[in-house]
Amino acid sequence: MSSIQNGSDTTLASFIWKNADDLWGDFSHTEFGRIILPLTVLRRLECVLEPTKDAVLNSYDQFKDQGLNMDDILTNVSGNPFFNLSNYNLSNLGGTNTKANLEDYIAKFSDNVRIIFEQFDFSTTINKLSKQNLLFRICNNFAAIDLHPNVVSDRTMSNVYEHLIARFGAEVGTGSEDFMTPRDIVHLAATLLLDPDNELFEQKQGLIRTIYDQTCGTGGFLTDMMNYVEGYKDRYEVAPVLIPYGQEIQPETHAVALGSMLLKKLETDPSRDLSKNIKLGSTLSNDQFSGQHFHYQCSNPPFGMSWAKDANLVQQEHDEKGLLGRFGAGLPKISDGSMLFLQNLISKLELPNNGGGRGAIVLSGSPLFNGGAGSGESEIRRFILENDLLEAIIALPTNIFFRTGIGTYIWLISNRKSEQRKGKVQLIDATNMGASMRKNEGNKNKFIDQNAIDDITRIYADFEESPVSKIFDYTDFGYRKVKVLRPLRIDLQFDKEKLALFKESKDYGKLSDEDQKQLSAYIEQQFGQSKDYLWFENEFLKKIPVKKVNKGLKNALIAAFGVKNPEAEIIEINNIVQMDNDLTDYENIPLKQDIQAYMEKEVLPHAPDAVIDTSYIDSKDNQVGVVGYEINFNRYFYVFEQPRHPNDIMAEIKELSTEVAKLLGKI
Structure with missing residues (x-):
């Protein structure tokens, strides 16, 4: 302890x-x-x-x-x-x-x-x-x-x-890391969430606000938030009042949260039973606060938890309610429900005409970049960024949780951004702000002390560029996944091995015995020859001894006897250029960059015959290329380190070799 x-x-x-x-x-x-x-x-x-x-x-x-x-x-x-x-x-x-x-x-x-x-x-x-x-x-x-x-x-x-x-074990629930949020993380999140409203609390002393934790565990996040605002008594005559709401899936931890809330009292209503606001059940499939909104939210949903048990009801809500429900933006892979909790939080922000809401949610790194353009994860990020709901993301030190050493992040969500933050997202790198613990607790060997909390809060409040603070337009995280095609360039070559391959095709198998016999004999006459595609179209197919050459048979012949030749002429059929499926590629082009200018600089110098597939369009804006969003945190804070000079490395190797030789000599 x-x-x-x-x-x-x-x-x-x-x-x-x-x-x-x-x-x-x-x-x-x-x-x-x-x-x-x-x-x-x-x-x-x-x-x-x-x-x-x-x-x-x-x-x-x-x-x-x-x-x-x-x-x-x-x-x-x-x-x-x-x-x-x-x-x-x-x-x-x-x-x-x-x-x-x-x-x-x-x-x-x-x-x-x-x-x-x-x-x-x-x-x-x-x-x-x-x-x-x-x-x-x-x-x-x-x-x-x-x-x-x-x-x-x-x-x-x-x-x-x-x-x-x-x-004393994970028998309480299915993994205690699911609901255990270290107090230092709770304190940091509470400070970041409430500090911007200091002026509001001062102007409206005794202001009553709601606070919701969708995965409340033992209630630590909620009690810490309530205690945090009670500290305002030191500054004002009357402190703000936070009324807690929470939901927890595990009965035992829910019981602990009920006990904690029974002991919490509101000065304005001391007999109020706050435990009645703490509900039992799965937030994803059994929302106990449907249609409700809250001024503040705090949450640490389980990292990498499958939502398979909730899938039917989540899918149903997604399909039937769309953006009028909680999960309309998209559904992530079944193996990780983190971004469902992120959407649930957004859906419960207090409405802007009632003052709006803010939320702090602790997530692993995967919601930053998992899923390519058009995927559920990317579409969720797209919804958040294009609706200007993301204020900031703070990267925390590793080894700061009890059961995992993975990188974690606090997302600050808001539908009431200040004027200077509108259209902007702040990234804060606090990975080096953790203090070492005297004694490890499982994986946890770092904690964020009060000095670090003060520093991070100040960096967030200042909203300025620095080595650990970067500010972006939300479109900086977006790109278009553009489909790039290359024309088909092949020759036709005939030999015994290729004929055997052709005979295994289903289209050859559909031919009558007589057609198979005559076609095989016709192909054997071409053995040893190499012809261009025009010959194949204009001579080979016209003389082929088969009653009807359909598209499937033609493609089977090309697949068996066609050989790629970059120097061959581009193939056109009925004035339509045929594309080589094997050379199809995709380019992720930043939203702010002109697609054609990108092609001329990055693609055409290497593939002059490449063209954009203009039929590959985004389902929402109907423009060329599918829109995607990702937040590659490491890229923005990467600092190049000059490699050591080879001479320095060789000198060190020689020195170590001399020491080894001396030790071997003693043996």
Whole structure:
């Protein structure tokens, strides 16, 4: 737990490992998380309820038979959007009827807490602990530690949850990296997302805004964003208010997020149950916020996750709703759903006439360039760029996530760009801004410290060119994929081997036995000859002993006996130049460049007979060439390094050879 960074580090680490030691031997390592995680949530909720627990029980006894709405009364007395009516807690379960007493304790929570433990399948955990005679001991362990939010902050608690999942196995969900976003990434994204609105927050103090995380995991992104704006109290009398919304696919992590949100309070509405805004289900195929829009969004969808399970409903929405739905721009390859989450985020931006919305989403490198012109990925990028929705992309250091060392990027999406950013995209290279960690956590050996967060935010806000900041017109990322044709130039050569090849063709096989016999004899008469194509058209085909020479048979003859000859004459049939399919090529020509000028400079000097296929057009603008977009990050920040001089290399080799000779001499 060394990465939990506040005064509770040592206490929490010792506590977690104490429970792990007690479980060792009776439970497998991968079961520890399923036991410790729900009990951690339970103890945190219990700590919050302790000050008003007796008052809640008294109020229940006083009003229970009066036909009143008890939930409203009890949450008001509790001072929280949840309560418990059991006389038990983790410290008084007793050693003889521990299981029954704990079950009574859980059953008498308000509905919004009970659902948490149902999703944890906590009854199974209770039974397993009881069977191994460990239930009383583990409950006592938890009763002894104070996990109240005033003692253990939201961020520290979020780290506890995530590290429990990371350390004690991927049995919670299908890979904990799917929902674990390191706190430094969360803090950076929150800062980039909210910092541009500082002036707005100052002008409209107490402004209420919505925040949505489509893959909310344990709720770390949401709680950090809420905590971030609470820090505005230092500057203004009244801080902005963020109302959280989120969706999570894994029941266990959804349960943790519910627990976290039960403890979050809005100063303007302290009794509001924010956990009701955290929904369970697949965002892609079971959108729980259909038609809703949000002022801010934050998201770290799983990298490289297949969307096969969602495919039918996603395809249906794409086909039936088009751009009126979430996925109208395009569908990526089934193996990676990242760009579906990107489109979902865009679809939920608050409408411009309501102030617009901004979003920060963490993605791997593949959405930058995967898929060529006309592909689903390229069309999604095209939609984003041509609708001016991309503000900036920040390249993060490698080895900054727990389970992967791949390159990652924060995309900043907005439908309310400032005037200077309109039509522009800023790329920021922060790959060298990571600080080294004292101890690796899986693949994570780098983190973005506060100094780096401040630097990146300043670079973003300044919106100026520098070695680590590049600004582009959105069209700089676009190109047209133009189809380039070359004329067919062949001679006809006849020999035994080519005749055998021709006889294997399906068109030869369709001929009658008599036609086959006569045609073979006719071709054998040509053995040893090499003729040009005009001879083939004007003499060979006219004398061929076959009742009818259709197009298929003609093409089969050309395929078998034709031999490429760059010096041969261009072939025309009915005044139409015949093209060589084998020489067909494609050129990606930048959008800002004239196609003909590009051909004259880059293609015709090498292939003077090349022509553009004017029938190969874009389906949207009907112009020649299919439009594509890609953002080749490395190209824009590449710095040439002068190779070492060969003499320097040879001198070093000689020096090393001398050292090796000395060592061998000693042996």
